Amino acid sequence: MLSNTMGHFMGRGAMIPRKLKPFLCRMLSGYKPKNDVRDSYRILELEEGCSPDDVRNSYRNLAKKYHPDSSSGMADPKAFIKVEEAYRVVLSDLAAKQKSEPAEEEEEKLKHKSLQHRHYLSFEGVGIGTPSQREKQYMQFRVDRATEQVLQYRQQRLESRYAGSELSVAQDVRQSKKVKITQAVERLVEDLIQESMAKGDFDNLRGKGKPLRKFSDSPHIDPMTHNLNRILIDNGYQPEWIVLQKEIRQTIERLRQGVLASRRKLGQPMTPPEQKQWGRVCEQFAEDIRKLNKRVDDFNLVVPILSRQMVHFSTDREILRARKAYEAVLQKVSDSDTEGSEEEKGRRFGWKSSLLKWLKLTPK
Numbered sequence: 001m002l003s004n005t006m007g008h009f010m011g012r013g014a015m016i017p018r019k020l021k022p023f024l025c026r027m028l029s030g031y032k033p034k035n036d037v038r039d040s041y042r043i044l045e046l047e048e049g050c051s052p053d054d055v056r057n058s059y060r061n062l063a064k065k066y067h068p069d070s071s072s073g074m075a076d077p078k079a080f081i082k083v084e085e086a087y088r089v090v091l092s093d094l095a096a097k098q099k100s101e102p103a104e105e106e107e108e109k110l111k112h113k114s115l116q117h118r119h120y121l122s123f124e125g126v127g128i129g130t131p132s133q134r135e136k137q138y139m140q141f142r143v144d145r146a147t148e149q150v151l152q153y154r155q156q157r158l159e160s161r162y163a164g165s166e167l168s169v170a171q172d173v174r175q176s177k178k179v180k181i182t183q184a185v186e187r188l189v190e191d192l193i194q195e196s197m198a199k200g201d202f203d204n205l206r207g208k209g210k211p212l213r214k215f216s217d218s219p220h221i222d223p224m225t226h227n228l229n230r231i232l233i234d235n236g237y238q239p240e241w242i243v244l245q246k247e248i249r250q251t252i253e254r255l256r257q258g259v260l261a262s263r264r265k266l267g268q269p270m271t272p273p274e275q276k277q278w279g280r281v282c283e284q285f286a287e288d289i290r291k292l293n294k295r296v297d298d299f300n301l302v303v304p305i306l307s308r309q310m311v312h313f314s315t316d317r318e319i320l321r322a323r324k325a326y327e328a329v330l331q332k333v334s335d336s337d338t339e340g341s342e343e344e345k346g347r348r349f350g351w352k353s354s355l356l357k358w359l360k361l362t363p364k
Contacts, residue, residue, distance in 0.1 A: 037093050040086035052094055059087040241308075244299040251292055252313060259285050259322045268330065286315040 041048055044058045065072050066080040127137030196202060221229075262281045266274045293312045300309045 037089060040089040040093075043082055043086035044090060046090070052091070055087065055090050055094065059083065241299060241303040244295065244302070245308075245310075248292065248295055248299060248310065251295070255285065255288050255292070256318065256322065259319065260325050263322055263326045264329070282315075282319055285319065289313050289315045289318065 037048075041050075044055065044062065046054060046058055062083045063080065064070055065074055066076050066083060068075050068077045068080065123134050123138035124141075126141045127134035129137075202208075259281065263278070266278055270278060296310050296312055303309055
């Protein structure tokens with residue numbers, strides 16, 4: 001009957017104080033301390049006749065040592081349960097000896113104080129008292145901290161807004177001064193133009209009485225674009241893709257002339273050292289062509305007309321072209337030598353032919 005009644009109350013945990021729940025559980029389970037008084041003193045490392053303060057200090061130290069929630073390396077739940085049982089047995093023994101207060105009041109008085117080993121385990125170290133009391137204090141601490149942060153944020157926002165308003169006012173003042181100066185300059189220029197027109201300074205201008213040619217002949221170009229293009233062209237501006245195209249053409253022409261000059265310096269046919277030198281020249285030429293092809297890629301990315309895009313230069317084709325050019329030069333040199341030898345022969349034997357002609361024409 002008692003267990004059913006207590007089970008009913010335990011099911012409605014909100015009606016039972018938190019401090020009475022451990023006692024009710026022990027009453028229902030028929031709890032009885034397993035250790036006698038001497039073993040309890042031995043577990044607490046005390047002697048009989050000690051004061052309640054010594055008991056509490058010893059229990060506090062052992063709880064910090066064996067409690068499973070502590071950071072101690074000797075935490076042991078079973079040892080902590082034994083310490084707690086011994087602590088309660090010793091308290092009951094001291095209460096029976098003193099007979100100053102009932103055992104229940106003494107135990108309730110001792111339980112009212114919070115266990116010190118709990119203070120550093122949660123709630124950021126805020127508050128004192130039982131866990132529930134410390135939780136309430138911690139919640140109030142969080143509320144106060146959030147309030148301070150909100151007030152600080154609002155203060156910073158107001159300060160930034162005030163500084164921004166001052167800056168905007170200064171900018172408005174500078175802008176108004178700039179507008180006034182511009183208007184004054186425009187009025188001054190207009191007055192000078194009117195004065196010059198009154199004096200007749202504009203009567204002898206070239207093209208007077210003729211319409212101004214403002215726009216180009218193409219109707220598809222708006223006047224603003226035409227004027228901008230005309231200004232850029234008059235000042236020597238060139239688009240990026242045109243500059244890149246010119247650089248690529250100049251570079252490939254310089255490379256071709258360089259490899260042809262290097263081939264001319266070597267003999268025909270080439271000796272083994274000259275072949276090694278020609279191989280180094282070809283390697284350097286291939287590296288230059290690779291760099292030039294990167295410039296070609298950059299050109300293809302910026303060129304506005306698809307038909308103007310360029311293809312990569314081939315190292316093998318350029319070397320073959322240099323060889324053909326070298327062979328053509330050799331052929332031209334040989335032809336010139338042949339013509340020179342024939343002219344020399346003609347100059348050498350020309351006087352004989354002229355003498356024979358003179359003899360034939362001379363009358364006998």
